[in-house]
Every structure is written in structure tokens, then in C-alpha cells.
Amino acid sequence: MLKQGCAITALVVGCAPALQAEELNALIWCDHADPAFLAPFEEAHDVRVNVKEYEGTAAGLTLLEQSRPGDWDVMVIDAVDVGRAVERGFLAPLPEGVAPLDDYFDEVRLTDHVTVEGTTYAAVEKFGYNTIAFNKAAVSAEDMTSLKALWSGKYDGRIAIYDYYLPVLGIAGLAEGVATADLDAGSLESLRAPLMGLKAASKQVSDVVASQTALATGEVDILVGGGEWLTAVLHEENPDLDWIIPEEGGLLWAQSLAIVEGSEKPELAAEFIKYVLSPEGQAGLATSSCYWGMPANKAAGDVLSDAQKAVLRWDDQADYLARAQLYPVPDAETDAAMQDLWTEMLQN
Amino acid sequence: MSIERREKWQGAALVAPALLWTLVFFAVPFAGMALMSLAHLDGREIVQGFDLGNYLKIFTEPALRRGISVSLEITALVTVLSVLLAWPLAWIIATVVPARWRRLVLLLAVLPFWTSYVVRSYSWALVLGEKGVVMNALVGIGLLAEPVQIMATRAATVIGFVHFFVMLLTLTIYSNLVQLSPNYARAAQDLGASRWQVIWHVILPLTLPGVMTGAFLTFVLCIGDYITPQILGGNNELSLPQLIMLQLGRRGDYPMASALSVVLMAIVTLAYVASARWLKMERM
Structure with missing residues (x-):
């Protein structure tokens, strides 16, 4: 029993x-x-x-x-x-x-x-925003108000690029005065030189974890494509990590x-x-x-x-939302062209 | 049934599970992958067919073609460096280290394998960084005026790989060395050979199968590795596995990923063919 x-x-x-x-x-x-x-x-x-x-x-x-x-x-x-x-x-x-x-x-x-x-x-x-994240202890916040600083030579070797082609091509487009909504296979060619220039000025192209590590350890001082999604979790550890939407704008994810x-x-x-x-x-x-x-x-x-x-x-969201543009929404052909350009940039 | 026939059947029965395993988990998936490599992407849709366009693209598009050369260059360098470092290390363990300490030394050699491969790679990222231990030490002792960039370069990838594969090779070469009869060395010395001549003309040639087996394993594991170049290389150049992951994760281009994988398999097969005469896996 x-x-x-x-x-x-x-x-x-x-x-x-x-x-x-x-x-x-x-x-x-x-x-x-x-x-x-x-x-x-x-x-x-x-x-x-x-x-x-x-x-x-x-x-x-x-x-x-x-x-x-x-x-x-x-x-x-x-x-x-x-x-x-x-x-x-x-x-x-x-x-x-x-x-x-x-x-x-x-x-x-x-x-x-x-x-x-x-x-x-x-x-x-x-x-949130894909824009410019930086270490304000090492980088002039004023410089970061314009995307032009990335290509100025002043920060060569101190830049990391977030490894996602859509936001970074969007940012390169904003620097060239091309709205994300206007990015297509035709306008893409105008982004080749700035993109390759950005790669030449950068130390690495990295995923989320590697980007966070690089910024947190001081390996790099600027992350192109970064934003609050990357710096907020590190805020307690290092309050100097900051982000900004430059005058040319940023991308809204x-x-x-x-x-x-x-x-x-x-x-x-x-x-x-x-x-x-x-x-x-x-x-x-x-x-x-x-x-x-x-x-x-x-x-x-x-x-x-x-x-x-x-x-x-x-409290700043109203201003940010007004200045940010949506991600590019490429058709299949443009998407393939964008990814080809991105792969070329990585191999360059 | 005759004894001969029975033995034949017994042999087949013993081999059958391994054959079945290889067939189900290697041959069939590989055939599927090879078939997929002949399909192509139309917009975002995969179109099945018999199209060699992906292979053509691999060898004509600079970014893809460079993936092959990047992989081959890194793998060749890693394999050579690992052999050059591992052989003396294995020889020291097998002949210089007292027998009672060998077990401990071998344990220390495999200790890094106890940590996760990914964690180990990220640890190297911290060690090799401009503010990492290596640069601090080099600048501190005055060898460098200021830090130089190692992290996010090919050098970082090679260092990460060599650290891993030296240990693997040390074990394969060590197992080969301890199987050698000491009489070979004694005979050579009786005939007047110096210690160096014994190593160069007797021991080294006899360990060639172990060296080649280890080198082949290093080649295969290194050329197919995605994690180390991804974490330590800083995406400043893409190896074949990274290109394959790019096709899968970003583009959803399974046909191109399959074609690149077939090319990777072909390279490994060629490496095997080139080293087959020295490979004696059964001695490991």
C-alpha cells in the first residue's frame, strides 16, 4: 500500500x-x-x-x-x-x-x-537611436556635434564602427546630405568614398559586445552607430560614456x-x-x-x-524624435547592393 | 558458412555503425549543401536549380576571393608558428622534464582548454588591447615609447590561434615522442652523432607523422574557425567562415553560404591529399 x-x-x-x-x-x-x-x-x-x-x-x-x-x-x-x-x-x-x-x-x-x-x-x-556614442573624457563633445569630425583626421584610429550596414550607411548618407528615405541603389555609389574613408579612420568594425568592450576599455573613444542602447548599461560603470545626435541628424531604430x-x-x-x-x-x-x-x-x-x-x-525625446530619421528600407536589389558595399568595406 | 565468409560479415557488421553514422551525419548533409550551392537567390527568394553562378562570383568578386586568401594566409602562418613552438615544448616535456613532473606539466599545458573558447578569445582582446597587460608591460619596461595596435589586427587573430593550437600540437607531438624507443638516439650517439645531430637527423624525422597529424588538425580547425577572427580581428578583414556567417546571418543567402562552404571543404581536402603520405592517425 x-x-x-x-x-x-x-x-x-x-x-x-x-x-x-x-x-x-x-x-x-x-x-x-x-x-x-x-x-x-x-x-x-x-x-x-x-x-x-x-x-x-x-x-x-x-x-x-x-x-x-x-x-x-x-x-x-x-x-x-x-x-x-x-x-x-x-x-x-x-x-x-x-x-x-x-x-x-x-x-x-x-x-x-x-x-x-x-x-x-x-x-x-x-x-532609440543609432548615432554617435563617445567617451567625453577623451573626445570633445563639441566636435561630436557634427558628423564631419569623423572624417577630419583628428580621431583616426580611435573610432569603432557598429557592424550593421543599415544604420551606418544611413549615417554616412546623412553626412553626405542624403536622407535615409532617399537611399537607393543609385545614390549608394555616392556613399562609397565616405564609407571607405570612415573605415580607414577606424580601428575596428564590431558587433554589440565587442563595441561595448572597446568603448568601455578605452580601446576606442567613438562608436559610429552607437547610442543610448550601448552606453546606458555602462552608465554606472563609466558616466563619461555619452551619445549625441549630431546636427546632420541620427537614425531612429x-x-x-x-x-x-x-x-x-x-x-x-x-x-x-x-x-x-x-x-x-x-x-x-x-x-x-x-x-x-x-x-x-x-x-x-x-x-x-x-x-x-x-x-x-x-525629457529630450521630443527634440531627438524631431531630428532622427527612420532606418533605410531597401528593396531586395538595393539591400543586396548595400550588403555588397558593406562586405567590400570590411575587406578593404 | 566458411570461416573466411563469416569473418567478412563480422568485419562488415563492425564497420556498419561508423559507416551509417558518416552517411547520415556527413555524406547526406554534405550532398544537401552541395545541391544548395547550385541554387541562387532571386531577390530574397531561394531558387533551386543548377547554377554555377555562386562559384563564379566567389572567384571573381574581390571581397569574396580575398576571403580565401585571408584564410589561407592566417592558417598557414598559424600552423607554421604553432609547429615551431610546439615541437621544442613537446621535446622538453618528453626528455628534459623529470618523469614525475610530466603529468603536472601536461596538465598545465591543457589547462587553457578548460575555459570556454569564446571567453578565452575575449580575454585575449583585453590582454592585447592598447591598455592591456602586454602593452602596459612593454611601455613600462621601455621597449615601446607608446602602445601600438595589436588588437583588431591580423596579429591578434594569429596570437589567439597560436595560443590554442600550440597546446594541441604539443600533445600530438609529445605522444609521438614518448613512443620512440630511446635506442634510436643511443645508436646515433654510439656512431658519433652530437646531441643536436641526433635531434635533427633522428628524432625530428621520426616525429614527422605526429607533427604532420597535428599540423593537419591545426590547419583544419584554424581555417574553419569563426570565433577567433571575429573577436580578435576587429572585422578589418574577413576570413571564409566570417563570409559564410555573413551570408547566413545577414543576407539569408544559403546558396552562397553553401558554395563558400564547399570551397572550404575543397581546401581542407587538398590539404589532406597534400599531407596524406605523412598522416598516420592510428599512431596518435
Whole structure:
């Protein structure tokens, strides 16, 4: 009898995790992998969020292409690339009322980008700037007010370039007076010389971690393509790390969250998006251990501390948003030409 | 069934699992990759077919062609430097270090392998930086007036690789050295050879299989490595694995990534063919 009792208990205990095991599979960027950010949602819905990190829309879309319908429930994607994903049938329409758009910063609703033929497929969740990050203890802040300083020769060998072609080509375009919206295969040729010049002046072209390390250790003093997403997490360690939107402008990045087509848990996926867009979720995402960024929902300001808002430069957003341009949105041909130019620059 | 026939079947049965393993996990995926390399990207869509355009592009586009030369140059340098450093080290461990200390010395030699490869590479990034230990020491003792750039150069990549592969080669050469009968050296010395002549004319040629095996493993592992050049090279030049990752992660261009991988495989195969006569894996 005792043995039977033990066996039943063991069976029940053993099965418990399986019974509780509703899971949500999320294709995300590293800021969503912070357990402290996911925990409130997991506890509230008694669910486990499985995350897989990816970088770059092409990699994300390739992952979806190789997956079966139902493998993924939600996905983080560059807001400007939502149309690309919809075109390939990867995203499901977003249920109405999921995003508290009335509380959003006006400039980051990005309706034109997250809506295709009148249907909304994603909601912007976080934004920031790709611009110039620098160490103000080693670099004149005044110099950084213009992109021209990068090509002046004064900072040769002290510059790192963020290894992502879209924002950096956008910045090179701004330096040449080309708006990001006007970047196409034709205008790209005019960026070749400035891009190669920038590479010649730089010490390295690096990913997020290597860029952070280089800036934090003083290997370089300037990061082209950097911004609050890179310096904010290092602020306590080194308050001299700063960023600026120069007079020529900067680039606005905006990440969005969408339900993946074929998800077998669309309601749970919608609940997850609601959580991320709630003031608490937004505050957690904005100050995630991987990188910080501005929450799309202004109501997060009630949850964030004054110190956190100061690091995020909450009060300057109106000015920044007015001066920043969206990422270039290249068609396939322009995208290939941009990547060819980028590869050439890396090999140069 | 005759004994001969039974032995034949037993041999086939013993080899079958390894063959099956190779077939499922190497031959079939490789065939798939080779087929994919003949497809092409049309816009953002992969179009299957029989198109040699990717291979043509690899050998005509300077940025891609340079990936091959960058990989070959780095790998050749790393292999030569590693052999030159590892042989004396292995010889010292095998012949100079007292037997009771050898185990400890070998343990110290493999100690770096206990840390993560990625962490080790980032550690080198900190060590080789302008404000790192190496530069501080060189400037401190007056060998350099001011720090020079090592980090984010090919030199950093080579240093990171050599640190790793010297240990690997030391082990392969050491295992070869300890298998040599001391009678070879004694016979040479009886015939009047000096210690140096014994090493150069007797020991070194006898360890050639171990050296070549280690060198081949170094070549294969080095030319296919993505992490070290990515972290230490500063993206100032791209090796073949970095170009492959670029196609996969950025462009979603699986056909081109496959074609580059086939080229990488071809280089490794050529290296094997070139060194096959010296390779005696069974002695390791």
C-alpha cells in the first residue's frame, strides 16, 4: 500500500511540470531574454516563455522559413521590416486593442510600417537611436556635434564602427546630405568614398559586445552607430560614456512585436504582447540587462525611476524624435547592393 | 558458412555503425549543401536549380576571393608558428622534464582548454588591447615609447590561434615522442652523432607523422574557425567562415553560404591529399 502510494505520488509529482507546461515560443532580441523581464508574465499566466535570440531580420526570416507552422508564437522584428515579413506570410494580424496606441509617443506608432493594406501586424515596443556614442573624457563633445569630425583626421584610429550596414550607411548618407528615405541603389555609389574613408579612420568594425568592450576599455573613444542602447548599461560603470545626435541628424531604430502566422496559441501570444506593452512590461524592457532603450508607451514613465529616465534622456525625446530619421528600407536589389558595399568595406 | 565468409560479415557488421553514422551525419548533409550551392537567390527568394553562378562570383568578386586568401594566409602562418613552438615544448616535456613532473606539466599545458573558447578569445582582446597587460608591460619596461595596435589586427587573430593550437600540437607531438624507443638516439650517439645531430637527423624525422597529424588538425580547425577572427580581428578583414556567417546571418543567402562552404571543404581536402603520405592517425 505504502509502495503504491509512493508510486502515485511520484507519478503526480513527476507529471506536475508537464501538466503546467504551457509554453510560449518567442523569437526575440536579447533584451527579451532577461528573466526578470519575463518572470511577471510567466507567473501571471502560469506559462514558460522559451526564447531564441536572433540578430538581423534576414536571420529571423530564415529561421521562420525553416520552422514548421506553430513552432513560434511571437517575434521581435525591426518595425521597418514588418512589411517584408508580412509579404512572405510570416506574421498574423494583431488583434485590435492589444497595443495602447493612445499612450504612445506619436512618432513611434509607425502605422505605415506595421500596417499592410489596412491590417496591423505588429506593435512598436521600444526605440532609440543609432548615432554617435563617445567617451567625453577623451573626445570633445563639441566636435561630436557634427558628423564631419569623423572624417577630419583628428580621431583616426580611435573610432569603432557598429557592424550593421543599415544604420551606418544611413549615417554616412546623412553626412553626405542624403536622407535615409532617399537611399537607393543609385545614390549608394555616392556613399562609397565616405564609407571607405570612415573605415580607414577606424580601428575596428564590431558587433554589440565587442563595441561595448572597446568603448568601455578605452580601446576606442567613438562608436559610429552607437547610442543610448550601448552606453546606458555602462552608465554606472563609466558616466563619461555619452551619445549625441549630431546636427546632420541620427537614425531612429524601432523594434516591434508580432504574432507569428500559424501560432497555435494566438490568445496567449496576444497576452504576451499586452504584457510587454503595459507600463510595467515597457519599463522592464526599457532597462533590460542586455540593452536599454526608450519604451514606446509613455505610460512607462510612471514606473521608471527618475534616475532611469535621466539615463534614457526622457525629457529630450521630443527634440531627438524631431531630428532622427527612420532606418533605410531597401528593396531586395538595393539591400543586396548595400550588403555588397558593406562586405567590400570590411575587406578593404 | 566458411570461416573466411563469416569473418567478412563480422568485419562488415563492425564497420556498419561508423559507416551509417558518416552517411547520415556527413555524406547526406554534405550532398544537401552541395545541391544548395547550385541554387541562387532571386531577390530574397531561394531558387533551386543548377547554377554555377555562386562559384563564379566567389572567384571573381574581390571581397569574396580575398576571403580565401585571408584564410589561407592566417592558417598557414598559424600552423607554421604553432609547429615551431610546439615541437621544442613537446621535446622538453618528453626528455628534459623529470618523469614525475610530466603529468603536472601536461596538465598545465591543457589547462587553457578548460575555459570556454569564446571567453578565452575575449580575454585575449583585453590582454592585447592598447591598455592591456602586454602593452602596459612593454611601455613600462621601455621597449615601446607608446602602445601600438595589436588588437583588431591580423596579429591578434594569429596570437589567439597560436595560443590554442600550440597546446594541441604539443600533445600530438609529445605522444609521438614518448613512443620512440630511446635506442634510436643511443645508436646515433654510439656512431658519433652530437646531441643536436641526433635531434635533427633522428628524432625530428621520426616525429614527422605526429607533427604532420597535428599540423593537419591545426590547419583544419584554424581555417574553419569563426570565433577567433571575429573577436580578435576587429572585422578589418574577413576570413571564409566570417563570409559564410555573413551570408547566413545577414543576407539569408544559403546558396552562397553553401558554395563558400564547399570551397572550404575543397581546401581542407587538398590539404589532406597534400599531407596524406605523412598522416598516420592510428599512431596518435
